[in-house]
Structures are given as C-alpha cells and as structure tokens.
Amino acid sequence: MKYEFSYSNSSGVALGGIGSGTIEIRPDGLFYDVNFFTTEIGIKDRKEYILPGDIFLVTRKDKQLRILASTPYIQASSPYTMPWVRPVEKIVFEGKPPFAFLKYDDIASTTFFSPIIPLNLKDSSLPLFEGKIESEGEVTLFIKPSFNFNLEKGEKYVKIISDSPKGDITVFADNVLSCGRAKDIKKAYVDIRSKGFAEDQGEGEYVFISMAKSSRFTMSWFYPTYKVRDFFYTRYYAKLFKDSMDIARYYWENSEIKEKTRKFYDIFYNPKGIDEWIVDLIGAQISTLKRITVLLENGDLAIWESIYDPDSGGPEAGAFNTTDVLFYYAPTILILYPELLENILKWTREFSIKEKSKEHILYTVSFPENLILLKERMKKDPSILSDMNKLAEVVSEIAKKTGKDPIGRIPHLFTAPMKTVDSYHMVDNQIDFIIISTLLSAYTGKDVKNDVIPVIRSFIRTQIGDYGLPYHTTPAGIEQEWGTTYKFFNSPNFSFLNGYNYPPIGYQTFDVWSMLGYASYTSIMWYSSLFLLRNVLNIEEFRDLENKAKDSLLKLWNGKYYDLWFDPESGLRDKACAASQLMGFWYSRLMGYNMEEEEILKEIIKNNLIEGEGVINGVYLDYPRPSFNGNMKYNNGTKFPYSIATQMDTPWEGVEFALASHLLYAGMREEAE
Incomplete structure (x- = not known):
C-alpha cells in the first residue's frame, strides 16, 4: 500500500x-x-x-x-x-x-x-x-x-x-x-x-x-x-x-x-x-477575534487572553481584557469597533486602585518604607489589627506621608469580566493604559485627559526612579519568584522574602522573564507616552519629565540598540537585544510621529529573526541559547533561571505582528515581509 x-x-x-x-x-x-x-x-x-x-x-x-x-x-x-x-x-x-x-x-x-x-x-x-x-x-x-x-x-x-x-x-x-x-x-x-x-x-x-x-x-x-x-x-x-x-x-x-x-x-x-x-496571515486574526470575544448585555466586551488547548495550554480559568495584551490588539479593535475599545478602557479604569480598598492596603504596604511605618503604628496601637476600617485609615495616612501611594494603579486582567481582577503587579500596564487611551483620542477625538492624568500621577509617585524612567524592583518575573525563592521555602509564609516589593510591582508583560532596574521595553514606552501626551493631548504638565526620560534612555543605548535593562543599584546590566524594545515608538508611528528608529529596527531583525523559528523575544549576541544548550542562567549576574522554552528564547505572535506593523509604518516593507 x-x-x-x-x-x-x-x-x-x-x-x-x-x-x-x-x-x-x-x-x-x-x-x-x-x-x-x-x-x-x-x-x-x-x-x-x-x-x-x-x-x-x-x-x-x-x-x-x-x-x-x-x-x-x-x-x-x-x-x-x-x-x-x-x-x-x-x-x-x-x-x-x-x-x-x-x-x-x-x-x-x-x-x-x-x-x-x-x-x-x-x-x-x-x-x-x-x-x-x-x-x-x-x-x-x-x-x-x-x-x-x-x-x-x-x-x-x-x-x-x-x-x-x-x-x-x-x-x-x-x-x-x-x-x-x-x-x-x-x-x-x-x-x-x-x-x-x-x-x-x-x-x-x-x-x-x-x-x-x-x-x-x-x-x-x-x-x-x-x-x-x-x-x-x-x-x-x-x-x-x-x-x-x-x-x-x-x-x-x-x-x-x-x-x-x-x-x-x-x-x-x-x-x-x-x-x-x-x-491571509492578517485575515486569520478575524477568526481569532470571533473566538475569543464575549459581548455582554450592556455592550461590555470581554476578550480572553487566549483559549485553552490540550496541546498548547492556555488559561484554565478566567483571564479577560489583559491590559498588556490589549496593548497589542487595541489598534485592531479601534479600527473595527472603536466603541468596544472605549468600553474596555472604561472598565479597566473603573477597577484602578481606590483609596482605603483592600488593594490599596496591600499595594501601599508593598513599599518597605510604608510597611515599616505601619508596623510601628501596630506596635503602639494593636487594635489596628482587628479593625479593618482603622487599618485602611492608617495605611491611607502613611501613603500620603511617604508619597508612595498606589491610588489609580491599573489592574493586570479580569478574572471575571467587570467583576474581579487578579493583581496590579505590572509596570507596563500603567503605561499601556495611558498610551492606548491616547491612541483612542487621536483617532476618535475623545477627551481622555481626566482618565490618564490620575494614572500618570500614580505612576510617577510609585514607579519612576531617579532617572525619570520606570524602575523595576524584585520580584520581576515568575522564573525568580516562583522558580527560586518560593520553591526554596515552599510556603506562603515567606512571601515577603520573594523580593523588594511584595505584593510585586515590578513585573511586565514577559512575566517569566525578569527585567530589573530600568528596562528598555518600559522605558521607551514611558518616554513615548509622555511625548504623545504633549503632542496628541496637548498636556504640557509633564514636559520636563519627558525631557529627562529622553536623556536617560542614553544610559540603555549601546550604539546599535537599547540594552534589555540596567540597574544602578546593583550595578548589573543585561545586554540582550529585545524584539519588543521599540513598542512605544510603534504607537508613536500609529499616531503619525517619526521617532527615527529605522536603524534600530534593522538591528532587531538582524539579531532576533531566526530562520525556522520567527522573531525571538530576546537574544544575547555572544551567549548560547537554552534551545541549543539546555537550562542555564541569564547572562546578567542575577543567576536567575534561563530555561528551555522560556519567554526570552521563544517567539510571541503578538510581538511579531506588532513589529511587522511597526516596520511597515516606518516604510521598511522588505524587513516587514
């Protein structure tokens, strides 16, 4: 036969x-x-x-x-x-x-x-x-x-x-x-x-x-x-x-x-x-859009982060309207059904951290200086431990005193649409909200100033470091938090040892890939958001911070591309080339602004586009890959796990589509194809 x-x-x-x-x-x-x-x-x-x-x-x-x-x-x-x-x-x-x-x-x-x-x-x-x-x-x-x-x-x-x-x-x-x-x-x-x-x-x-x-x-x-x-x-x-x-x-x-x-x-x-x-490749996303969306009675839209598959995995419980994933598909929703993008942003804003809420207490005491002050107050007044209203009042007072107040912080995702969220641990979620709202305004004329300014001020209070850029503290990735510290103690009782801030506030969309200190991905997004606030929304309030952020980006620049991250506190630096480092400039292009990034885009294609694999999220130019050499450690001094099939060493379709779109908007069609 x-x-x-x-x-x-x-x-x-x-x-x-x-x-x-x-x-x-x-x-x-x-x-x-x-x-x-x-x-x-x-x-x-x-x-x-x-x-x-x-x-x-x-x-x-x-x-x-x-x-x-x-x-x-x-x-x-x-x-x-x-x-x-x-x-x-x-x-x-x-x-x-x-x-x-x-x-x-x-x-x-x-x-x-x-x-x-x-x-x-x-x-x-x-x-x-x-x-x-x-x-x-x-x-x-x-x-x-x-x-x-x-x-x-x-x-x-x-x-x-x-x-x-x-x-x-x-x-x-x-x-x-x-x-x-x-x-x-x-x-x-x-x-x-x-x-x-x-x-x-x-x-x-x-x-x-x-x-x-x-x-x-x-x-x-x-x-x-x-x-x-x-x-x-x-x-x-x-x-x-x-x-x-x-x-x-x-x-x-x-x-x-x-x-x-x-x-x-x-x-x-x-x-x-x-x-x-x-x-055909773009058209396939129409099918995806139909499969993963849930449109509810009042026109509220819930979009699954992905669909569970027995072979490839996926969410086994609710994972809707993930803010950092929205960053990649928001332009599509905007062009097709702008009211749906506006709806997603409305509900995301609605679930930002409110004063005296449970989330406000947790994320305020994530900052060591706040936690120390709270413990001092508890020592003097043990009744705080049995009176949640008093606890909320005390925490609110402490946040105002130190300035480390997370009111206005944007959530990661909804575990049940418009009902419950999971956490507020991602740096880029704050910038995602700002920059997507600006895109909505640029295309529809909607006034979003009152929506974005509270988020910006919250971000400046709690996340911006001395260089005027977002600062990532530990834990900043699952591979460290769950794969080393938590695994070692094997008990939630030691969660405070998982990193500098706990609950975490240092993650970003690549949540199994720790980026510490100042990361090119979020730093360029932050600078771009400030640039667009001024040029699209006519907000001049943050111009000095915009200039400072622009100057500080030079500390990540290596002459060809922006290093993955550097941390002046520890003295460590990661020189990997990230495919997503210019995503903030992509949004600038979508709104008509040339950020003169063509040569960096060429460098990304040269380094990260691997035949037979696609665009790899991150590449060391002079260090082996786990996909050839097995499990190892990142080449940055942290000794964090750099494992087979980890996020750094794999392609993400969302990043690839965004990069291709960016290249097209930059007039680099050959590279995009």
Missing part, C-alpha cells in the same frame, strides 16, 4: 458573531469547538454539548451517499455493511475569514461565512452563520446534540429547544425538501439514497433538514446566559432578539448584511501591493 499524507492544521475558520460564540469549520469538513453555550470557552474541563462529527452534511451521487467530510468512517457509515455511504476522499479547503470555501471530490462545494461589518456592531455580533451548497445531488444537514431537546419544525426550518443548556438553535433554509428527527440514522440514509431526502421519524437524537442541490441555509443560536466562575452574565444579542428564530428571520430579511460582509471580504483580500500570504 502506498499513501501520501500531509498534515492538516487543527484550526479552521470560526463562524459566529463578535462576542456571540462560535463554531469552527475545519479542513476535514467537520465542525469543532462549539463554544456558544453557557459555559466559559477557555476552561479546560468545559462540557462539550456538540462534539466534532455531530454536525455533518450528506449528499447523494448516483445512488451513492457521500458524507461531506474527509475522515474515517463516521455516523454509522461502514465499508462492510453500508459501502454506499462513506466520507469523501479529498477536500480542498480555503480559509479566508470570515469565509471558508470547501470543495469535495468534485461532487460538491460549500461556502460558509458569518457577518462582519466594520463600525456595525449589531450585525457583526449576530450569533449565526450561513452555508451555501452546490452539489450534484440533494443535501441533508444532520445535527446530533448531546443533550435532551424538543423540536419545532416549519416549512423552511427546524428549531432545537433545550432546557439544559437553556436556549435554542434554528436551522433555516431556502430550498427545503423535508425536515424532522431521526432515530435510525441508517434508515435516514436509505431514504436519502432512494428519494433524495430523509423522512421524519418523529423521534430520535438526530435532527435533519434535507435541501435541494443548490441551497442556502443559516444556523443561528440563542444561549444568552454566560457563566464565568460564580458569575452569570447575559449576552449582548439577548437584548436585540427573543430567540434563534428571531435572529434567523432578521438576517434573511436584511440582505444587505451579506452584501456588506462580502464587500468587506473583497476589499480586505484584494489590497494593492500586498502579497496574498500576508493578507
């Missing part, structure tokens, strides 16, 4: 609305990752209500049946007992989100898509997709839910109604031959073989709708409850529609939705002067 096998990606095109849940059509012709039900889409152990292979199409060809999927035999098909019904041998799949085009052994073709219309959130968030079928014979769509349901059917539709999960699914088609339920799938196959359509058996776990050779259908859903941890939310579409049939009816009555989506597709995939592979 001779076979030719080629690997097919385990991802396809996500079908569904922005924030409304999706289902994914993949190159094998099957539907995967149905995440429009009530459970969290990122949780490792979420329940699967519709399994891969439980939504499938069957077509008739010369008294033979073909399942429109290129898989082993599925759904009672068998080469031994029913050789006349089997999957197709080959599928040609072309994914161009929001569209997917499939051709099956020259006997049928399908086009699937879901609406996406920039600046039109309602129609872009419809929980629905359309399928168009061209076939030599009639086609039947089967659905086999893994839950109990009732079925409502009409001349052109079937509606699956369930109590657990509570909601409904409607399949609506234009050229319907029959529809109903089937208990005996083999009998349904016989019907299709002999008549071209299945007969309603009145009961059974399968739902079907048989259609003519050339047909259009939509699948819409209405599962408005969304659960994260112990919180229940209502999806955005629930305030617009009463059920999945209402959604289908709206779509079929408004043909311009399809027309505008097609127009977006035509413009997007036919740009002038850009290679097709680049467009």
